[in-house]
Amino acid sequence: MNIGEIAKRAGVSRSTVSYALSGKRPVSTATARRINEVIAELGYRPNASARALAEGRTRTLGLVIPPASRRLTNAQLGFVASVVEAAATHDLDVLLSPSGGDHDRSFERMVTGRRVDGVILMEILLDDPRVVRLRQSALPFVTIGHVEHPGASWWVDVDYAALVRRCVHHLADLGHEHVVLVSRSPELVAAGYGPAARATDAFLAAAAQRGLSGHVVCCADEPAAGLAGFEEIHTTWPEVTAAVTINEAALPGLERALHRAGLDVPSDFSVTGVIADRLAEDFHPPLTAADVPAEEMARLAVELLMERIADPGATPRHALLEPPISLRSSTGALRRPQF
């Protein structure tokens, strides 16, 4: 069943049916009604491929995700769901492509097959080959995260540097003198993962500025690594009394390690960082932390992308979010040893 069939049954031309559907040309009330009746009766819906071919756009967004083999974290997956949701709001469909692993064919299909009107990229590296590839294509794209030298490009990100800096100042204000940053996995860091790199630099700089001794530990994205990571911290630098963490997945392990070590939070040890509200509230005690507003970021990314698609010549825009640090219960003043 196609538009011709509808036209025949409604006794009009195919173009009239098309215009009745799109509203791009006035159609008399009578014919419109007749057409709509037939459409409703037959449950007709235009063929998306034919429409895409004729219109030159697909009404579909591409979303490039890390390959599942590298086990997606909650946070990453949260972006996926939020992007799909935001796109659905605009009646846009989302085509998924796992990239980076063995599946670059999927990414190539997305970039060159004209299956999508634009692409959203996440988990951006400071020097990201996918961004390079996309730049040399004509396809509009927006990144969640940003490369080291974004120049004039379209992106949305959380200001990890600023947030980590504020965490360090917060701890310094509380009197802590030895602090540690719990970063992401060594592999991610080695690959030049933006948030980890920026957090590390900002952490060390802020610690130095405040005269604190600052250490950095890399943890794989899993509870067990959080546990091992903290034990490493505790034995290597027993003087450390506070941690800043950007590793959500390691959080449960960190909590368990603190407990095992017999350390009370916050009276013996303070914890803060950049952690999605939802997880921060699940920590015990609730974590003083800056949110990672995945939904807002996804919404913004979709909006920026729509803007760029609508006007490829528009001046590039970006958004660097700096959510507030919510004061909860995991940080406290340094309890100095009693002499």
Add this chain to the structure above:
Amino acid sequence: MNIGEIAKRAGVSRSTVSYALSGKRPVSTATARRINEVIAELGYRPNASARALAEGRTRTLGLVIPPASRRLTNAQLGFVASVVEAAATHDLDVLLSPSGGDHDRSFERMVTGRRVDGVILMEILLDDPRVVRLRQSALPFVTIGHVEHPGASWWVDVDYAALVRRCVHHLADLGHEHVVLVSRSPELVAAGYGPAARATDAFLAAAAQRGLSGHVVCCADEPAAGLAGFEEIHTTWPEVTAAVTINEAALPGLERALHRAGLDVPSDFSVTGVIADRLAEDFHPPLTAADVPAEEMARLAVELLMERIADPGATPRHALLEPPISLRSSTGALRRPQF
């Protein structure tokens, strides 16, 4: 740039280029080489919409996910990543549709817009309107999970009933007499969510069969609910000494609640259930549980769907997985009170 441009530059007809690409008709080595050179030089790739229109298939699978508003669990998100990965293996793209919430337009587009060759549905209810809708369409589909009366249909699922039954027997064998099932959220249960319903029935039947007293508690999919749920259990039925859980998201809360109550696992309290290996191993102590093999299920779902697409008249197939219960450290013999 299109196939005509390639043809012109290679000095052949468009059909020859097409056949050189598809291999559906022999092409002389010389022309093939010439064509491939031009293609490589211009970086040509066929327009996916045009091809889909001409071929009558899109090489794309649809995946219907629960709306993000109902906050996806880890497990649900894991299926998404695994399905995308499995599809990529077959050079298939995946189009996502959030359904159930306000976004039924997205689902309708997928079902009637001929954007996909087939659909994978997850989070199936015993009586699922999406399955009803899909059945009355001509679109091939496979469900991860199964409706109450699947009849002859295509699906893959974990046998929650059998697994929960085995958990109960395991606990009974260890001497436990008062057991509880930690199920999913009241809303999901009320909606007729398959795994929760089947687990409950099997749990109560097995408990009765073994002469145990069995209770059921529903928990939202979050740690806080797990904590509250266990406290409810502990105060309402203090005699309970073991739990079977199918609620992965509530696990951290359950662990914390046991700890708060001063209960050692497994010497004071045993825990088992149907929980993804990865999470079971993160529990403290590691959980004796049956795996939810998301990757395998996703792979099977994609394979079944491809089979159904290739031959719509094929006899429906399904797979009911019954992964073994891995004996880890969270269950032990009932420690009877000393008289």
Add this chain to the structure above:
DNA sequence: CTGAAAGCGCTTACAG
């Protein structure tokens, strides 16, 4: 307000 026709970029019988 409406229709006839060209065109989007492919694939695939049909001919040779």
Add this chain to the structure above:
DNA sequence: CTGAAAGCGCTTACAG
């Protein structure tokens, strides 16, 4: 081994 042409199902100037 190769080409000319029809057709997939839409949209959109062009005419009236």
